[in-house]
Amino acid sequence: MLKGKIAMVTGAGRGIGKAIALKLADLGASIALNYRTHNEDIDKLAKEIEDKNVKVLLVQGDVSDFNQCSDMIKKVNNELGRIDILVNNAGITKDGLLMRMKEEDFDKVIDINLKGTFNCIKHVTPIMMKQREGRIINLSSVIGLVGNAGQANYAASKAGIIGLTKSVAKEIGSRGVTVNAIAPGFIKTDMTEVLSDKVKASIQDNIPLRRLGEAEDVAELVAFLSSDKAGYITGQVINVDGGMVM
Numbered sequence: 001m002l003k004g005k006i007a008m009v010t011g012a013g014r015g016i017g018k019a020i021a022l023k024l025a026d027l028g029a030s031i032a033l034n035y036r037t038h039n040e041d042i043d044k045l046a047k048e049i050e051d052k053n054v055k056v057l058l059v060q061g062d063v064s065d066f067n068q069c070s071d072m073i074k075k076v077n078n079e080l081g082r083i084d085i086l087v088n089n090a091g092i093t094k095d096g097l098l099m100r101m102k103e104e105d106f107d108k109v110i111d112i113n114l115k116g117t118f119n120c121i122k123h124v125t126p127i128m129m130k131q132r133e134g135r136i137i138n139l140s141s142v143i144g145l146v147g148n149a150g151q152a153n154y155a156a157s158k159a160g161i162i163g164l165t166k167s168v169a170k171e172i173g174s175r176g177v178t179v180n181a182i183a184p185g186f187i188k189t190d191m192t193e194v195l196s197d198k199v200k201a202s203i204q205d206n207i208p209l210r211r212l213g214e215a216e217d218v219a220e221l222v223a224f225l226s227s228d229k230a231g232y233i234t235g236q237v238i239n240v241d242g243g244m245v246m
């Protein structure tokens with residue numbers, strides 16, 4: 001389905017980003033893996049992807065840094081020849097009630113989640129517009145749609161991603177580039193591992209499908225949105241949440 005395509009996934013070292021990278025590689029895409037912190041897991045992932053007979057490129061960098069994003073995207077384009085798919089997945093949480101939230105915790109979450117998404121979009125769009133083809137997929141969250149006590153910074157960043165997605169979709173649709181957002185619910189990764197069993201159980205009770213999501217549930221939608229089959233879908237926010245928000 002994606003044979004010969006070149007995809008870049010940010011924050012690909014673990015969790016949802018890793019599942020996305022593996023899924024796109026399974027479908028035949030070569031993968032640029034962005035990671036921030038180097039550890040042996042990223043080398044293992046690169047090897048696993050290489051074994052699927054596609055190319056893999058490691059690009060280290062912090063997505064919140066505008067110039068590092070420029071360098072990373074130049075490197076991917078130079079070494080892999082083009083960029084067909086950009087998945088803006090890198091993200092963090094720094095939770096706390098507004099009354100106690102420090103300014104730096106608000107700024108950090110906005111810088112990585114929202115500005116990081118802008119940075120990568122900004123540098124990849126000239127390439128995709130020249131190709132007259134491209135897919136940009138941004139990881140938002142259901143929290144960006146409905147808010148959450150203790151996550152004002154995160155909710156603002158994820159709601160911002162939705163506005164960014166729709167605006168850029170309107171700007172570059174005529175050049176053959178689609179821009180969509182995915183809003184996952186609660187997915188089992190390091191990000192949600194910090195929640196107590198009691199909290200997880202109460203979340204699960206409020207999910208119609210009665211389970212937390214797997215990273216692979218999100219990766220399946222990324223694969224579809226990356227494919228030719230999704231060529232007439234742009235500017236959309238699609239939930240992968242077991243029916244939690246409807």
Ligand code: NAP
Nearest residue numbers: 011015016036037062063089090091141184186187189191
């Ligand atoms: P995760 O397991 O915590 O992984 C986050 C990834 O982002 C890590 O690989 C991390 O790299 C990377 N990252 C963080 N800051 C970065 C930066 N400045 N530059 C480059 N990479 C950076 O999170 P996840 O659950 O897989 O979440 C992935 C995305 O889905 C996030 O955008 C998240 O907000 C969104 N999402 C998740 C859920 C959920 O329930 N899990 C729900 C809705 C939305 P390091 O290893 O170097 O830290």
